[in-house]
Amino acid sequence: MPPAPPTRVLLISCPDRQGIVAAVSLCVLEAGGNIVRSDQHSTDLLGGVFFMRLEFLYLEPEQGDADFTSRFAPVAAHYEMDWRLVRSDQPKRMALFVSRLDHCLIDLLWRWRSGELAVKIPLIISNHPDLEAVAAGYGLPFYLFAIDRDNQAGQEERMLALLEGQADFLVLARYMRILGPRFVERYCGQIINIHHSFLPAFIGASPYERAYERGVKVIGATAHYVTAALDEGPIIEQDVTRVNHRDQVADLKLKGRDLERIVLARAVKWHIEDRVLIYGNRTVVFT
Structure with a gap:
């Protein structure tokens, strides 16, 4: 059995607003990614801090992170996100x-x-x-x-x-x-x-x-x-x-x-x- 392809983990914290999950998911989709796990938490129902850990993989193994990063950067700026993207195959x-x-x-x-x-x-x-x-x-x-x-x-x-x-x-x-x-x-x-x-x-x-x-x-x-x-x-x-x-x-x-x-x-x-x-x-x- 071939080894599982490496995944990416996206970590986000930002002020909680409507539309964050949808915007992040759309970026992954448009960059050719498939979400394998998503977790989120808000410190309050309204007006709190939103946290998210999203794990995804690219459907084409040769895809890199440049396309996703270019799509995600304006979304991150709009929602005032602190974020980082890490690879599962880089211990x-x-x-x-x-x-x-x-x-x-x-x-x-x-x-x-x-x-x-x-x-x-x-x-x-x-x-x-x-x-x-x-x-x-x-x-x-x-x-x-x-x-x-x-x-x-x-x-x-x-x-x-x-x-x-x-x-x-x-x-x-x-x-x-x-x-x-x-x-x-x-x-x-x-x-x-x-x-x-x-x-x-x-x-x-x-x-x-x-x-x-x-x-x-x-x-x-x-x-x-x-x-x-x-x-x-x-x-x-x-x-x-x-x-x-x-x-x-x-x-x-x-x-x-x-x-x-x-x-x-x-x-x-x-x-x-x-x-x-x-x-x-x-x-x-x-x-």
Whole structure:
């Protein structure tokens, strides 16, 4: 069986008005495309913000994007759209950041090797040497940037230089350093973090201990985009599991790590597939 032809994904956000879906669909039709999936959402029935993810393919394989773009540009201008068009056959480049814990890293690497995550992984960056052997086992370059309070700015500049031209987005797979504002700004909306808590509860470094002290009955994990405000970026995905009075801190951590793996993998997959649109400090996720 021949491979499926590559599709295009059109992502749109704009003020909500009548006629948007019809106008977009007509552009696809006139450019020789066929819509295979369409999702849309408005923040309000009238006068809100409209979001759309439309996936289509060209009926003639040799067709390019120039004709569609020329037809769509005036429509986008008329409706004041923020938009982008991406190809399904051009995988994103994902750089992984880690510290000492390996569970999220190994899970992502397993999903990548098995074909579940259609990305390229150019490198792994860490502030500790502990996981270099894991990277080597997957044949991936591993770069160590030891960071302390005095050298963080300089080390992050070196990290940015290394990443230039190699990475489209970054995943903090339990990377236990707070990135500086210049670093975050350079990859604005392109850094995914897994936080071992159901945000906004228990932000910071020791959420399981604080959850245990509070006597919670559920614990959770949150995948979110990184912003300058600690653990307050737009949330992509969350999940929870129940705990009880018999569970100690070690039990909470064990259960939580299962959640962290699953939640981070979902968020990464949705980002790879261009299913996430950021709106202020919120997201619209077309799953």
